Amino acid sequence: MQGPSYTRDRCITGVHGLDEILRGGIPYGSTVLAAGTCGSGKTTLGMEFLVHGAATGEACAHFTATEPSVKLLENIRQYPFFDMNMVDSGLINVFDMDVLYSWLGLEKATFDLDDVHALIKSITDIVNTIGVTRLVIDSVTTLCYKIKSEQLIRDFLFTLGKKLATLGCTTILISEITSATENAHWSSFGVEEAICDGIIVMGDVERMGHLLRFLQVVKMRGTSHSRAKYTLELTPLGVMLTPMLKWGTTVDKIQGWGG
Amino acid sequence: MARKGFTFDPEDEEYFGDVGSFGVPKFDIEMRGGIPRGFTVIGIVETGAGAELFAKQFSSPAEEPENTLYVSTAESGNEILRVFSKYGWPDDINVRTIGEEYNDRVLEKELQASRYRLQGFDMKDIQTLAQTRFVEEEADDFLTELTNEIMTLKPYFRAVVDNMDFFFQRDDHSRVVSMLRMMQAHTQMMRGLLLMTVSADTVSKAMESEITMIADMVLKFEVFMVGTEFETRMVVKKFRNAPENLAVVTYRVTPEEGITPETVQRIA
Numbered sequence: 189m190q191g192p193s194y195t196r197d198r199c200i201t202g203v204h205g206l207d208e209i210l211r212g213g214i215p216y217g218s219t220v221l222a223a224g225t226c227g228s229g230k231t232t233l234g235m236e237f238l239v240h241g242a243a244t245g246e247a248c249a250h251f252t253a254t255e256p257s258v259k260l261l262e263n264i265r266q267y268p269f270f271d272m273n274m275v276d277s278g279l280i281n282v283f284d285m286d287v288l289y290s291w292l293g294l295e296k297a298t299f300d301l302d303d304v305h306a307l308i309k310s311i312t313d314i315v316n317t318i319g320v321t322r323l324v325i326d327s328v329t330t331l332c333y334k335i336k337s338e339q340l341i342r343d344f345l346f347t348l349g350k351k352l353a354t355l356g357c358t359t360i361l362i363s364e365i366t367s368a369t370e371n372a373h374w375s376s377f378g379v380e381e382a383i384c385d386g387i388i389v390m391g392d393v394e395r396m397g398h399l400l401r402f403l404q405v406v407k408m409r410g411t412s413h414s415r416a417k418y419t420l421e422l423t424p425l426g427v428m429l430t431p432m433l434k435w436g437t438t439v440d441k442i443q444g445w446g447g
Numbered sequence: 448m449a450r451k452g453f454t455f456d457p458e459d460e461e462y463f464g465d466v467g468s469f470g471v472p473k474f475d476i477e478m479r480g481g482i483p484r485g486f487t488v489i490g491i492v493e494t495g496a497g498a499e500l501f502a503k504q505f506s507s508p509a510e511e512p513e514n515t516l517y518v519s520t521a522e523s524g525n526e527i528l529r530v531f532s533k534y535g536w537p538d539d540i541n542v543r544t545i546g547e548e549y550n551d552r553v554l555e556k557e558l559q560a561s562r563y564r565l566q567g568f569d570m571k572d573i574q575t576l577a578q579t580r581f582v583e584e585e586a587d588d589f590l591t592e593l594t595n596e597i598m599t600l601k602p603y604f605r606a607v608v609d610n611m612d613f614f615f616q617r618d619d620h621s622r623v624v625s626m627l628r629m630m631q632a633h634t635q636m637m638r639g640l641l642l643m644t645v646s647a648d649t650v651s652k653a654m655e656s657e658i659t660m661i662a663d664m665v666l667k668f669e670v671f672m673v674g675t676e677f678e679t680r681m682v683v684k685k686f687r688n689a690p691e692n693l694a695v696v697t698y699r700v701t702p703e704e705g706i707t708p709e710t711v712q713r714i715a
Binding site: 256257258278281282283284286287288289290291292293295302306309310313314317318 | 576
């Protein structure tokens with residue numbers, strides 16, 4: 189006897205091509221690790237995810253730890269898809285982690301257990317109070333650098349993910365990695381990838397003398413998805429994903445991933 | 448006399464003279480005229496010995512009020528001015544209350560942070576947080592600020608820091624000593640008078656030795672029981688180039704003169 193079919197509700201990312209890869213979007217309440225090398229389009233992807241939510245009236249939040257929010261907004265507002273009114277009207281709330289640290293008395297080199305709990309409480313407070321349904325933390329790597337113990341990083345990510353899921357918030361944690369090759373880890377600390385519900389890897393691959401950006405969904409709990417590699421282009425309209433044709437040159441196999 | 452890189456106005460030299468007053472006339476007499484200009488005095492104090500009053504009294508001659516600085520790390524501005532007013536000492540000198548600044552700049556911020564951590568954010572806090580783009584860069588390095596402030600004082604200045612415990616408790620001791628050396632050098636160069644107090648037992652014996660090595664004059668303020676009464680005394684432990692001034696001075700506090708020496712016993 190066949191049981192009733194069940195499909196989890198999806199959070200439509202609005203990123204061209206990504207929802208198709210995910211068969212409809214990210215399952216609601218998931219915590220997804222967007223791991224990528226420098227310049228691979230992580231921040232743009234994250235912001236586009238928020239813009240799409242804001243466009244449909246969802247409350248969104250962006251925590252920036254890698255660059256000041258002023259700089260982030262100046263860079264992102266050059267994209268026609270981004271509307272500064274979304275920030276001004278409070279649909280997209282951009283928080284500087286440095287400011288949050290200062291408010292919480294966390295202006296120190298390393299965080300202990302109490303500090304980590306204070307941080308989780310603050311983020312979930314914000315999500316709960318504003319009713320945030322889409323959240324981006326850019327980057328979780330910068331944040332976790334302050335947490336010295338691997339166990340504490342694990343606790344932080346696990347507890348944060350659990351609480352955000354309970355609040356119905358779909359989260360993208362941006363992770364900086366130095367290499368997106370097949371032997372590389374998809375996270376800086378090795379624990380993020382195990383805890384998150386999904387992993388999206390972004391990087392560069394050389395092909396016929398050109399350096400192409402690629403995106404690949406490695407893992408996504410709660411949905412079937414393509415595991416193929418897609419070419420990622422940063423266009424004025426945002427991120428655009430197109431299937432990457434297979435290749436087979438020696439150079440590609442050495443420098444690429446999963447060739 | 449011209450010193451390295453600095454020339455003094457002959458009129459100033461005549462006006463200020465070679466020595467300045469301790470602010471305690473009887474003590475000036477015992478110390479053969481007063482304290483040589485350019486001296487850094489370290490007061491090692493015991494609680495209840497009246498050293499806070501002595502510190503204020505030391506600043507009271509205020510030859511140039513605008514070039515006289517009183518720094519307190521524990522008292523409020525009002526408390527200090529009340530004492531100056533009580534004894535009729537000039538109250539137009541520069542007073543800096545680092546203790547109060549610390550409360551405003553550091554402790555209040557810490558209290559607010561504790562509130563956020565305990566109670567979380569409300570909607571108004573979140574809106575403000577989302578609109579705050581920069582962290583207020585407030586330097587809370589009071590030791591550097593103190594050193595800078597002393598270093599900007601002009602020739603023949605008079606300055607008091609009551610007391611250095613605040614810095615020894617918050618900063619690396621070797622850093623405090625480095626700053627102390629800079630202040631001592633500036634005092635010497637500018638022929639200023641600088642008094643800094645430090646509580647006995649705040650620093651280790653080794654550190655105390657280092658401080659007393661830097662100082663030109665060391666005064667130890669003691670309080671002890673004689674029978675059923677307290678007695679206060681000041682031991683002049685070091686007087687650079689004038690060991691004949693080393694003495695044990697018993698004193699009491701009078702409403703008219705503040706610290707008033709009673710008996711003097713020579714050591715050397």
